Amino acid sequence: xxxxxxxxxxxxxxxxTEGDSGYNKMATQMMHLAQQQKGFIGVExxxxxxxxxxxxxxxxxxIQNWKANTxxxxxxxxxxTNWYASYHVRIxxxxxxxxxxx
Amino acid sequence: xxxxxxxxxxxxxxxxTEGDSGYNKMATQMMHLAQQQKGFIGVExxxxxxxxxxxxxxxxxxIQNWKANTxxxxxxxxxxTNWYASYHVRIxxxxxxxxxxx
Numbered sequence: 001x002x003x004x005x006x007x008x009x010x011x012x013x014x015x016x017t018e019g020d021s022g023y024n025k026m027a028t029q030m031m032h033l034a035q036q037q038k039g040f041i042g043v044e045x046x047x048x049x050x051x052x053x054x055x056x057x058x059x060x061x062x063i064q065n066w067k068a069n070t071x072x073x074x075x076x077x078x079x080x081t082n083w084y085a086s087y088h089v090r091i092x093x094x095x096x097x098x099x100x101x102x
Numbered sequence: 103x104x105x106x107x108x109x110x111x112x113x114x115x116x117x118x119t120e121g122d123s124g125y126n127k128m129a130t131q132m133m134h135l136a137q138q139q140k141g142f143i144g145v146e147x148x149x150x151x152x153x154x155x156x157x158x159x160x161x162x163x164x165i166q167n168w169k170a171n172t173x174x175x176x177x178x179x180x181x182x183t184n185w186y187a188s189y190h191v192r193i194x195x196x197x198x199x200x201x202x203x204x
Contacts, residue, residue, distance in 0.1 A: 009192065011111060011156055011196075044115055044152060048149060051148060052146060052147075052156060084204075086202060086203040088199065088201045088202075089201070090111065090196045091196070091197050092111055092194035092195060092196045093195045094113075094194045099188070099189070102119075102188065
């Protein structure tokens with residue numbers, strides 16, 4: 001995952017409700033579906049007290065198209081009715097980056 | 103944490119080396135120190151296979167000042183020699199955001 005800046009990031013932070021209720025299955029499906037979208041660059045995710053998922057995209061249009069994807073709309077709706085106590089979405093332009101590796 | 107866009111986010115993703123070696127103590131110290139910096143807005147963190155820490159700042163200058171903070175420079179150096187197998191830092195402008203709460 002080494003695109004050139006600027007590109008875009010969606011920071012999705014969330015608190016889950018209790019229990020699975022199909023969440024993990026849908027999360028895996030959405031992860032696969034996102035990867036098939038035009039303009040998708042990559043995704044990283046970790047959950048402890050809160051979950052943080054950051055997805056990377058070539059353009060704002062690619063993000064808009066993913067948000068409007070029909071299967072994703074169904075997942076977003078179930079997110080609000082079943083899976084999330086709260087979430088926060090931030091659309092960001094990645095302006096600079098650097099890396100370290102041992 | 104409800105600033106007005108645009109503000110800035112630093113997405114720090116990392117893989118840890120084995121063992122603690124003082125990492126958790128330093129991470130807690132740096133979390134407290136960051137919160138005292140001018141222009142600091144907030145921070146969110148989760149670790150599973152990878153760690154994701156996102157800190158939020160009022161300006162790029164606030165981010166530069168935090169990066170150059172003396173105690174933080176010591177921590178950054180130990181990060182490279184002791185604690186991280188790899189990391190990736192992305193400096194981002196938060197352009198839009200929305201929230202959901204049950």
